[in-house]
Amino acid sequence: MLVSRQLARDPWWRDAVVYQVYLRSFADGNGDGIGDLAGLRTRLPYLASLGVDAVWVTPHYVSGGADGGYDVIDYTAVDPSYGTVEDVRALVTDAHALGLRVLLDIVPNHTSDQHEWFQQALADPSSPFADLYHFMPPSESPPNNWQSMFGGPAWSRTPDGRWYLHLFTPQQPDLNWDEPAVADAFDEVLRFWFDLGVDGFRVDVAYGLFKDPAYRDNPGIYSPTLFGHGPEQAMTTNQPRVHQIWRRWRSVADSYPGDRMLVGEVSLADLDEVGLYARPDELHHAFQFRLLKSDWDAAAFADTITEALAAFDRVGAPAPWVLGNHDKARQVTRYGSERRARAAAMLMLALPGSAYLYAGEELGLPEAFVPDEARRDPIFFRSNGKRAGRDGCRIPMPWESLTRNAGFTSGTPWLPIPANWPAYAVDRQAVDPSSTLALYQQAILLRDLYPALGSGQASVTLTDGVIRVDLTSRFGDPDPITCYINMGSDPVAVPATQVLLASSPDVPAAADGSVTLAPDTTIWVRL
Structure with missing residues (x-):
């Protein structure tokens, strides 16, 4: 059902x-x-x-x-x-x-450093807008060792010598959320x-x-x-x-x-x-x-x-x-x-x-x-x-x-x-x-039709490079689905009565209750 x-x-x-x-x-x-x-x-x-x-x-x-x-x-x-x-x-x-x-x-x-708040903070260090960012007083070196996620120090200097924090580019000053x-x-x-x-x-x-x-x-x-x-x-x-x-x-x-x-x-x-x-x-x-x-x-x-x-x-x-x-x-x-x-x-x-x-x-x-x-x-x-x-x-x-x-x-x-x-x-x-x-x-259509996909519960096992995910619905649907992905280097036989979908076309049709799953392939099956 x-x-x-x-x-x-x-x-x-x-x-x-x-x-x-x-x-x-x-x-x-x-x-x-x-x-x-x-x-x-x-x-x-x-x-x-x-x-x-x-x-x-x-x-x-x-x-x-x-x-x-x-x-x-x-x-x-x-x-x-x-x-x-x-x-x-x-x-x-x-x-x-x-x-x-x-x-x-x-x-x-x-x-942005062009935001009106930052521009006001640059123009007047005593402005309340300066409290909205992380400014530190002038010094010879950056205030600490914090690094930008884009490379280089996370501190740059203003024209008047202050340091300001930017964990990304200098054009992206960090806001002070304690304000x-x-x-x-x-x-x-x-x-x-x-x-x-x-x-x-x-x-x-x-x-x-x-x-x-x-x-x-x-x-x-x-x-x-x-x-x-x-x-x-x-x-x-x-x-x-x-x-x-x-x-x-x-x-x-x-x-x-x-x-x-x-x-x-x-x-x-x-x-x-x-x-x-x-x-x-x-x-x-x-x-x-x-x-x-x-x-x-x-x-x-x-x-x-x-x-x-x-x-x-x-x-x-x-x-x-x-x-x-x-x-x-x-x-x-x-x-x-x-x-x-x-x-x-x-x-x-x-x-x-x-x-x-x-x-x-x-x-x-x-x-x-x-x-x-x-x-x-x-x-x-x-x-x-x-x-x-x-x-x-x-x-x-x-x-x-x-x-x-x-x-x-x-x-x-x-x-x-x-x-x-x-x-x-x-x-x-x-x-x-x-x-x-x-x-x-x-795949998205089947996900919508079968609640075990996406909205279900899962148990995961790994054997010889094959991940098996057993999926059951939370909505009372007794129809479980199993997802297999072969991330190994050899074909593997897995149990399957009905293959709902395969990521590659070279999955032989189920005959004796199993299919041969080629490497680098995923299937969704009903057992």
Whole structure:
């Protein structure tokens, strides 16, 4: 018996499939080479046909442009290159008409250095605006050893010799959340967009905000190779005081009808610590990035799934899953093949909780080569070219295989589009039943039909490179489903009476109650 997700009693966000749009690279509506809100509106039917529940839009605010919109000048305005506030309202209206919800990005850890608060603080050190940031008096050397996550010291000097804190670029000064005026201002920002009709927010650097009040040295130096920020960032991230802010924001969200929601970027190594951000009175979702940062390794995947499910279960929260985003090289390249990326996607879409997709992963896009002269990411420049940065996963979407610039823009795209991009175009994959796009559509449809997928409960076992996830529904449906992924090097026979879906076509039909599962392949089966 099938129990459709529409009949479930859970709020929509518990097991939602959310599609992240990197706004600048999704669809250009006016031909200037930059993706915008008008372009996104024209592509909403595509997202509805994919079957996702919500679209998360990266920052659309008036920005200094130093870090892809994450340096905000005005939190209640839209950058003219993306459109207007009325375009956001129209986006919400169009999305809701198609059954899609809209999440916006919000950036509370820092502003742009062009924000009026920071400009007032620069002009007058005695101004109350200076209290809204982390300023330190003039000295010969930086106040402590804190490092920018983009490379180099986290302190820069003002023209009058003071030091100010920026955990990202110098154009992104960190806010001082110990000042009540900061929290008050962000309450108003939340309400501005909630009043306009948006369904929630993805919260940038949700593990940040508060810093050690004594400005003590960190016990180590930030390393981008770690799973997440741990003891080496003890003075600059995951301060206990941050949880009071998420309780405050949750109360704002809960004051609106329609199950508004908040999902936080919580890049911490300790999954139990991540889970605390998703307690019932805090954020609805807290991203854990262990899978995103894991190599193609069965033990790493199995351990992460088991630990994450336990950590979120302890606080009664759903586990959000993510394999790709605008900050990480694409799965096809990281894992070494599109076949592996397809298998990983099916594993993720089977797991209990919500799934977050990054625009283009459903097309099997690889990481793109970007010549140095075309790069835009501050990570590349702050590291003097030692770190390639994130431009390769931010190349514009290919929509039409026979159209100039793969249908993204009639102008000159803001990042160069590779010559092979038309081979991945939506129009080409939409008519190919074996395409990666077709696989995602089928998987999301089955996830909606079978409550054991996504909204179920799971047990995980690992044997000889094969992860087995047994899934059962929480809604009384007796129809269990098992997900197998073969991350080993040899074919393996697994029990299966009925194969619901396979990530690759070379899965022999079940005959004697078993199938042969090739390497780098995932199947969903009914036993």
